[in-house]
Amino acid sequence: MLVLSLALLGLKSFSNDVNEKNKNYKISEKPVTLSILAIQNGKVFDENWLVFKEAFKDTNIKLESATSKNLTDEVQAFNLAVSSGNLPDIISYAYPDKIENLGMAGGMVPLNELIDKHAPNIKAFFEKYPRYKMDAVAADGKIYYIPCYYDWYAMKASQGLFIRKDWLNKLGLEVPENMDDFYKVLKAFKEQDPNGNGKADEIPYFDRTIEFATKELVGLFGAEYGFYMDNGIVKYGPTQERFKEAMPEVIKWYKEGLIDPEIYTRGFSGRDYMLRNDIGGVTFDWFASTTGYNNDEELKKQNEKFEFIAIAPPKYKGKSYAPDARTTSLGGWGISASAKDPVTIIKYMDYWFSDKGYELYNWGVEGDTFAKDENGKKYYTDKVMKAPGKNALQVLRDNGLQFKIGARQDYEYEKAWGDPKATEWSEMYMTNGYIMDQVPLFKYTPEEAKKVQKINSQISMALDEMSQKWVLGAEDFDKSYEKFVERVNKLGLKELIEINQRAYDRVQS
Known part of the structure; x- marks a missing residue:
């Protein structure tokens, strides 16, 4: 824990290392417009977002989308730009290996020298956090993109095991501590009518993410569903002994009706269906969104005792395993070989690693999306927290916060809009070492x-x-x-x- 605390302290204090308070961030005396290919979750970059309008005021650099608002598939947009040879100044993409391959083929500008000479914030960040720099370096030793970094040192946990506490109470059961207890609870959920409707319609375990369904089930036993690192050695989980132990148990659960019979076809809306129809008992899902069901007024009207809590993964052979962790980064952006002024662009990219850029990316504009209390602690305004018909995260996204660019996340932003219980539970997973780290990025030629x-x-x-x-x-x-x-x-x-x-x-x- 001491090492983690020091790492956390270092990350939070990084902006103080490069003292830029009240600094003039202007990059060009005259306004400069740069073209960008950037799409995230079907949302095309919008120059009118609050965050990027504020960045323009600071830097005099304006970004303009190179793609139509109607082209919302980033893979299609990227492939189209590459095949046409008509590359914008900046490319933001979720798949860094594609950017690196394009770079090694001459389509992206190597950034090493540009960072060394013109990006003091990025340079200092990489020097302080070599683990983060690893994500940015390609197989040929060059940097072709600046990653979009999660606040990985502060929070690796992304998902956890949730269970119906109201069902446990109804049946007089305790929170399961080991895998044998967990199995007995699933059996009780199946056989003892915890929803009280007189029907055997309960589905003890369900999962809405089809591609993760089996991964999460075998993962509870500590089995890996793909490649993983074992003391610096690459191994393939499904050929290892732990997988051979886990899969028969999962098969047994399914055969006994303890797993959703439609787990591979239920789809993304499965969680909502299971909970609103009072038939789902346990799932492995995102902390913030799953915790939100406890505050759902419509659901509470249907069942005032409804309570869905995150618990420690049941111990298997003396250890708890959480099979999903955040990566250190997800995508990022780089400078295409078509750009006429890479120096200006790298200076703009460096802005997002400054004090102001860091704050803007995570919190938006003071007095608009966030404010500070008497102790200087940031909090989101009513514009974010009480927007009619939208949750806080939707409002932040609508203003350009946390859009996929080369920048660094502040975990405090998530704590500020999320349910306090979600924070408590995710930190429980983090501090107790349940997380099974994802394999680091492999860098291929x-x-x-x-x-x-x-x-x-x-x-x-x-x-x-x-x-x-x-x-x-x-x-x-x-x-x-x-x-x-x-x-x-x-x-x-x-x-x-x-x-x-x-x-x-x-x-x-």
Whole structure:
């Protein structure tokens, strides 16, 4: 905990290291307009967002979307720009490997020298946090993009195990502490009518995220569903002993009706359906949004005793496992080779790592989206917290906060708009070490990337296919598991592990 505390302290005090208070952030005497390709969650960059209008006032740099407001698929927009050769000045993208491949092919400007000479804030940030810099360095040692960083040192936890506390109370059950207890609770939810409607309609475990359904179930047993690091060695979870232990248990749960029979087809609205119809008992989901159901007035009208709480993952062989953690970063932006003035652009990118840029990115404009109390603590205004028909996060997004650019998140922003219980529970997962860290970004050469894309897609399809067949009972696990291992090996698993190991070692060195 001491190490974590020091890391946290360092992250929060970084802006004081580069003393810029009351600094003039103007980059150009005359207004400069830069084109940008940037789409996030179907939302195209909008120059009229509050955050970027304020940045223009500070820097005299204005961003203008290079894509139509009607083109909301960022993959399609990126591919179209690359294939046409008509690249904007700045490219923001969720997939850094694609930006790096484009850079190694000459389509993006290497940023190393530009950062060293013209971006003191980014340079200081990288020097202070080499773990963050690792995300930015490509396989050839060059930097082609500035990542969009999560406040990873402060909060790795993203999702947790939620259980119906009102159902536990109804049946006189305690919060399960180990996997045996957890199994008994699921059985009780299935067989003892906790919703009290006289029907056997309860679904003990459900999941709305189809691609994570099996990953989270086996993950509760400490099994990895993909590649992971074991003391610096790359391993593939589904071929390891822990996976062989976990999958039979998951199969057993499904066979006994403890898992949603439609878990692979229920879809994204499954959580809402399960809770509003009072039939769902347990799920593994995002802290903030799932906690929000406890404050849902319509749901409370239907069931005044409704209570959905996050609990520690039940211990398996003496340890609790949470199979989903935040990554250190998600996408970012870089300068295309078509840009006429990379120096101006890198200075603008550096602005977002300044005191003002950091505050603007996370909190918006003082007196508009946020204010400070007598102790200087920031809080969001009623414009954000009490907007009719919208939650706080939607309002922040509508004003451009936390949009995917090269910047750094402040976890305090999430605490400011989120439910205090969500903060409490996510911090419980963080401080108690339940989190199973995601594998770090592997940095591939263009040649490696082609092989990885081919092999990985085939292996992933094989895993998803067999996992569903095992859980649904279409294939006997004991009889077909070794055949599955033979299959993924024939698809190139050994070569993929070797490539990933080289990529990992390359970044470490």
